Amino acid sequence: MRNNRAMAVVPHRIAVLALDHVVGLDLGTPSQVFGTARTGxxxxxxxxxxxxxGGRPVRSTAGFQVLPEHGLELTEAADTVIVPGIHDGPPMVDGTVDPEVAAVLRAAHDRGARIMSICTGAFVLAAAGLLDGRRATTHWAYADRFRRLHPGVDLDPDVLFIDSGGVLTAAGVAAGLDLCLHVIRTDHGSAVANGSARRCVVPPWRDGGQAQYIEHPVPRSTETGTAATREWARQRLHEPVALRDLAAHARMSVRTFTRHFRSETGLSPTQWLLQQRTDHARLLLETTELTVDQIARHAGFGTTAALRQHFHHRLGVSPTTYRRTFHRTP
Structure with a gap:
């Protein structure tokens, strides 16, 4: 936020709450990504x-100890509190958490601070009671354990992150990058988020969810891959492309093509194509002055109503609202 008198930027305060057995990459992600977000x-x-x-050292899963400079009092003034993933301890074993940790998380949430988790940090938020009745995600490999420990949470292990308002959760490990960039994008717009992504040498957003990273049998021959067909389809988003057209380009039957496509991407061809069209529409809304009706045609939705329907289903907002949030005039 800005001080109207001096127009000086007051940095948004983020407290990263590290517990014992913290995942090394998860711990470093917030400072790395948010640290690159700057004004012009x-x-x-x-x-x-x-x-x-207690400001005490904690063990990481990467073979080093974390020597913090603060205790839990840091969360009292934080605008955002982030809980990185852990690989052991009560939240992962029996679904409980240190009462002191639960208390500061709930207090931060109650006063309006944004609460985030990366990877299995969702187990901590759930143990603190912050995910009850909410949609959330965590690393796909721990989905069954999460559901067993926290049946009251609406877990979706197929996405990279979920923003449910004041509480946000990210999927496994590198999905923390996606969530942090999403927050920067929400707070300061696409230009700042894209700049952070470039400095971190990662894409501003990734296609698909974590379903594409779940272990699948490896295809026996690379000749049966669908990558070339996916690129062919991306170049024709403005055209009506049917499943049979994709299969014909790949020189496969529809059934064989669908099987290989899902094995490689974690999505059906139809789901993937809608995702590509939505992402293209997002780009056009952010970077052009085209009308929503024109964007619907350019992205291959045909009608504005179809664009609105799919846009709202995937992003939870209308195209107009999205543009108002993320479009930046040079």
């Missing part, structure tokens, strides 16, 4: 610090 004058937009219970 190169002023930092976020201030990221790490805390632990």
């Amino acid at each position: 004058e190169r002023t930092p937009l976020y201030a990221v610090e790490v805390c632990t219970v």
Whole structure:
């Protein structure tokens, strides 16, 4: 936010709450990604610090200890509190969490702070009671355990992250990058988020969910791959492309093509194509002055009503609302 008198940027305060057995990459992701978000004058937009219970050292899963500079009191003034993933401990074993940790998380949420988790950090939020009745995600490999420990949470292990308002959860490991970039994008727009992505050498957003990363049998021959057909379809998003057209390009039967496609992407051809069209529409809404009706045609939806329907289903907002949030006039 900005001070109207001096127009000085006041960095958004982020507290990263590290518990014992913290995942090393998850711990470093917030400071790395948010640390790259800056104004055009190169002023930092976020201030990221790490805390632990009692300010004590905690073990990481990467073979090093974390020596924090703060205790849990850091969360009391934070605008956002992030819980990185863990690979052991009560939240993962029996679904419980240190009462002191649960108390500070609930207090932060109650006063309006944004609460986020990366990977299995969702187990901590769930144990603190912050995910009851909410849609959330975590690493796909721990989905069954999560459901067993927290049946009251609407778990979706097929997505990269979920923003349910004041509480946000990311899927496994690198999905924390996607969630942090999403937050920057929401707070400051596409230009800032894209700049952060470039500095971190990662894409501004990734296609698909984590379903595409779930272990699948490896195809026996690379000749049966669908990558070339996917690229062919991306170049024709403005055209009506049917499943039979995709299969014909790949020189496969519809049934064989669908099987290989799902094995490689985790999505059906129809789901994937709708996703590509929606992402293309997002890009056009962000970067052009085309009308929504024109964008619907350019992205291959045909009608504005169809664009609105799929856009709202995937992103939860209308194209007009999305443009109002993310379009930046040079």
